[in-house]
Amino acid sequence: MELWFSDYHTEKVKVSVKVQKQLFGLQTEFQRIDVFDSDEFGRFLSADGSIVFSEKDEFIYDEMIVHVPMAVHPHVKNVLVIGGGDGGVARELGYYEEIEKIDVVEPDRVFVEVCKEFFPDNACGLGDKRVSIYYEDGLKFLRLRQNEYDLIINDAIDPLGHNAGLFTKEFYGNCYRALKEDGIMVYQHGSPFYDEDEESCRVMHRKASHSFPISRVYQAHIPTCSSGYWLFGFASKKYHPLEHLDAKRWKERHIKTWYYTTNLHKGAFMLPRYVEDMLEEEEDRKK
């Protein structure tokens, strides 16, 4: 048998992975969730037909969205993770002893259950005593919060689907308010390569750079993401991602990583000219 899963990065480019077996498939209240087993990427989960993460490359995403802000902010106690129902982000956060509270806001309860069943190496992160899961809409959850978090991680995907509310101007404003005076927000910034992704990438940077005094973008190579090239946003009230990077302090924690290093941290903010030009154009625009 030949069974291939195809992820359309655009209408005219797709990445296909040979599948051993489909392990799960269900339309939830929020999205279509499928789980597959493959030789090349191990188990992977797709939502509405797109790969959300795979066993083989989730470490890149989860390490980059957690350790970059954690190596910058000197005293993170309270963290909010929006989305993140798979537990990978919570798992990486769990390595930091000084963190006291990790709130995970995930609207789709089925998503969490599926990850607990099929991805225990991610979902173990949700078993940490400091984690509370809120099965709520991220935007609504945020509206009630003020001056509460040191770090907000927007782990939600798909700015056009059921998570669209998490990519609005209101959302960035609410994050700003929910953060303490030296808080940091990191978020998925999408891929800048294909023409059809460029606009959402531009809009995100425009909103973040107009809502936060410091707004920078960093990159990683994630094979299952569109074009293999993924951007993250770093929006901050006080700390600069390079000037306030404390490499010595981070290394002393002895956290085992497979992608992140404090050296790579610096390099991740050094972007290609075509990405730099795009971001600068948005910074220059009027609000």
Add this chain to the structure above:
Amino acid sequence: MELWFSDYHTEKVKVSVKVQKQLFGLQTEFQRIDVFDSDEFGRFLSADGSIVFSEKDEFIYDEMIVHVPMAVHPHVKNVLVIGGGDGGVARELGYYEEIEKIDVVEPDRVFVEVCKEFFPDNACGLGDKRVSIYYEDGLKFLRLRQNEYDLIINDAIDPLGHNAGLFTKEFYGNCYRALKEDGIMVYQHGSPFYDEDEESCRVMHRKASHSFPISRVYQAHIPTCSSGYWLFGFASKKYHPLEHLDAKRWKERHIKTWYYTTNLHKGAFMLPRYVEDMLEEEEDRKK
């Protein structure tokens, strides 16, 4: 009509591009060459079924393999390009007035003719007065050269196919001898992500690091390459790719780029932990 070109990155992962039309197809003495037109990548050329370059992303590869060594070496006069029959590397080299001689060694005459016909924006580089094309085997060409070049660019692809000779220990030794006492060699290092690519990546670094006193690896995101993540080798007799980077001098040249910046140059050498670990293991091995 739906016509899809599929590039197998491994036996179990493929990237497919929707094609408007096949423009050319021929088995030459050396390889199967095909040219296609697509909406997403523009025209692209495949050799033996794998995409060699596309109009949409060749700038990344050509800029990174040329400007990185050129921003380090202070006085490049003579350059040898092995492979490079498409002309993209010669085009980027052409921007440097101080270069006096560009020798392009390409065994496949048909490859050059096809590029001249279908990719004039690359092939224009071969029209530079300083360029001489030698339709020869790269390894044989090198055997006769000694202390002649400031820069050697190994633009050849596929360490397992008809270019296998360009990935042997003899080849690295011959490059060393053909270089002047402060010469630099850069080369395609492949992609480190998939298991089946890892070994050739290891072998290349082992050979280079045992042949040259300075041997470093740098990265770029190239969507049409395996996993979208490509490495380059920088092997050098004297100059270090970061310590001897002269950003001021390079910027004063005012070369228009879409990917390369001197900032990105620095970041390109800051590699993920899993790549660093792999390279260090090879450096530690006995010869």
